[in-house]
Amino acid sequence: MQVTETLNEGLKRAYSITVPASELDAKVDAKLAEAQPTVEMKGFRKGKVPMALLKKQFGLRLMGEAMQESIDGAMSKHFEETGDRPAMQPKVEMANQDWKPGDDVAVALSYEALPDVPEVDFSDVAIERLVVKPAESDLDEALKSLASSAQTFEAKDGAAEDGDQVVIDFKGSVDGEYFEGGTAEDYPLVLGSNSFIPGFEAQLAGATAGDEKVVEVTFPEDYQAENLAGKQARFECKVKEVKAPAEAALDDELAKRFGAEDLNALKGQIAERLKAEYAGAARQVVKRRLLDQLDGKVDFDLPPSLLQAEADQIAHQLWHEENPDVQGHDHDKIEPTEEHTKLAERRVRLGLLLAELGQKAEVTVSDQEMTQAIMQQARQYPGQEREFFEFIQKNPQAAQQVRAPLFEDKVIDHILDQAEVTDRTVSKEELQAELEKLEEDA
Helix, strand or coil, X not given: CEEEEEEEECCEEEEEEEECHHHHHHHHHHHHHHHHHHCCECCXXXXXXXXXXXXXXXXXXXXXXXXXHHHHHHHHHHHHHHCCCECCCCEEEECCCCCCCCCCEEEEEEXXXXXXXXXXXXXXXXXXXXXXXXXXXXXXXXXXXXXXXXXXXXXXXXXXXXXXXXXXXXXXXXXCEEEEEEEEEEEEEECCCCCCCCCCHHHHCCCCCCCEEEEEEECCCCCCCCCCCCCEEEEEEEEEEEEEEECCCCCHHHHHHCCCCCHHHHHHHHHHHHHHHHHHHHHHHHHHHHHHHHHCCCCCCCCHHXXXXXXXXXXXXXHHHHCCCCCCCCCCCCCCCHHHHHHHHHHHHHHHHHHHHHHHCCCCCCHXXXXXXXXXXXXXXXXXXXXXXXXXXXXXXXXXXXXXXXXXXXXXXXXXXXXXXXXXXXXXXXXXXXXXXXXXXX
């Protein structure tokens, strides 16, 4: 087998691989000899089929296998000897398209090699880490939010107003006939919640307990029940009770509704949650500041194919953010701008740097860490957690999308361990201001 370099320009590489016909024939003969003892064919005892007949019957298919094995072996040996790592899947093409049995096989191999990433000294990297401690006002605000979400209603005298709850019996009819699903008793309806057909709630404003009212509405044209869509309906309503909203008291009973032993325990849980939220936000700031410093410390050639793919992805993603009404991807190709390409250069450069640093530091993502991350993402699909988990397990590309941020975070931690990191306590508002700066600079 002969491997000849045909291109070495920047990170671009190309080679001509020639596999002699004699080598292929030897591989085919070896495969036939290995299989011969187990082959059964009409007119011959098992294992006694002549080699010539086997070659006539199976030779062409085995020749294809021999070609693939030879080319794969040549590529593996080449990458092992040169130390090259392809940036993307290498391109392999038959050079002699008119190949026939007995000819040598000529293959053209081309790829872009990953660049050599220079060593980085982190001793002069100085990072300020923001620390936010939940203030009493933060805890009070969170408690009030919980109390608001646990809102109750208490009976009141007088007419129903927006925000009040009316307890009603109703029967709905279309063209004089009651329809299925249009009847209920003791139904609690909050006026202004827009949970009923448009116009229904407004007609109950001003009602008092004991009132009987007829509400006339028109079902929307896109109503889910096709037999009612666009139809005029008449609802006979009896108002049984009118209730005013009452905010839940901040007491032990409220705490128990949220699974805490008492109010102090609930406050402790809220404080821990706020700490985690603030720490996560501060982590974003630290990571961005670190990456900004790293971006200024290294410079090396970038594989054009990786750069183009990243620029295309950025342009496509930003276009969809600007055009949220377009759900599919059957639109014209979005051409990257100079700004997209500049951002792609930063992402590719830092991605290659972090990958190299992680490899040298032997950073790994454990199976347990992967399982936890997959389970966390699966919670976004209630009722389909198992299907999501199995999908990730069966799709290497999807699994890599889960693993990549875990790996990156561990590499970031590895760098921070070597850098000079100082903590500074700030307010929630100061942290928020730093996050807004990140969005502006993105």
